[in-house]
Amino acid sequence: MKQKNQRAIIHLLTARSWPARISAIVILSIAAVTWWHERAVSPGQLAKGSNIEGQVVAVADGDTITLLDANQQQYKLRLAYIDAPEKAMPFGQAAKTHLSDLVFKQNVSAKIDDVDRYGRGVARISKNQQDINLAQVNAGFAWHYTTYAKKAQPPAEFADYANAQHAAKSARLGLWQDRQAMPPWDWRKAKRSE
Incomplete structure (x- = not known):
């Protein structure tokens, strides 16, 4: 060539x-x-619309994992359309533990919906056709992050997540045991202003 x-x-x-x-x-x-395409989407880099499969080798918190693919490339992935409590927040460790129980050392598929400013793939994670992002909301360990979801999440999926959050809140599951549960985006904003 x-x-x-x-x-x-x-x-x-x-x-x-x-x-x-x-x-x-x-x-x-x-x-x-x-040449540009090969440089822009080389192994180890993420691109919107791509799909990757591999084993989860780390769980950072209730909405962030590290996936290792068959080529031994690691990808840091943020679960799309949800926001889990930060580790220092109430239920932060419980959210991380729940996600670990679902996916740690398990093979998963990830559909990359976006790449965030930190270079993480913003992904929909599935294991054996189970929507892991939705599972976190179902269990009461994450909020449906509607600020971002209403812009990009398919309408039927948006409704499923909203219904899951409503059901978890009504049943007082996970973080919803605290009637004054603070969303992580408000908590981060308060921390920045301290």
Whole structure:
């Protein structure tokens, strides 16, 4: 391919006809796009819309995991459309433990919906066709993060998550045992202003 690109450059610079120049430009454009794509989505990097599979090798908190794929590449993933209590918050450790019980040392699939500013994949995690993100909400160990979910989450899925949160809250499961449970986004905001 490198030799073909070199010939295209020479042809572009020496061609006397416009069709020959255009042909050289097309070849160079294709090479540039291919090169850019290979650099942008190389192993170990995440891209919106990609799918990865592997074993969960770490659980950082109630909504963040590390996945190791078959090529031994690690990916830090944030569970999409939910927000679990921070570790220092009430129920933070319980949320982490519940997520660990669901996925630690288990094989999962991850659909990357976005890549956040920290380079983490924002992903929908499933294990044996079980929606792990939804499982955290069902058990009362995460909020449905509607601020982000209403922008990108499919409507039927949005309704499932909203219903799960309502049911967990009504049954006073997990963090909903605390009637004054503070959402993690408010807790983080309060910590930043201290």
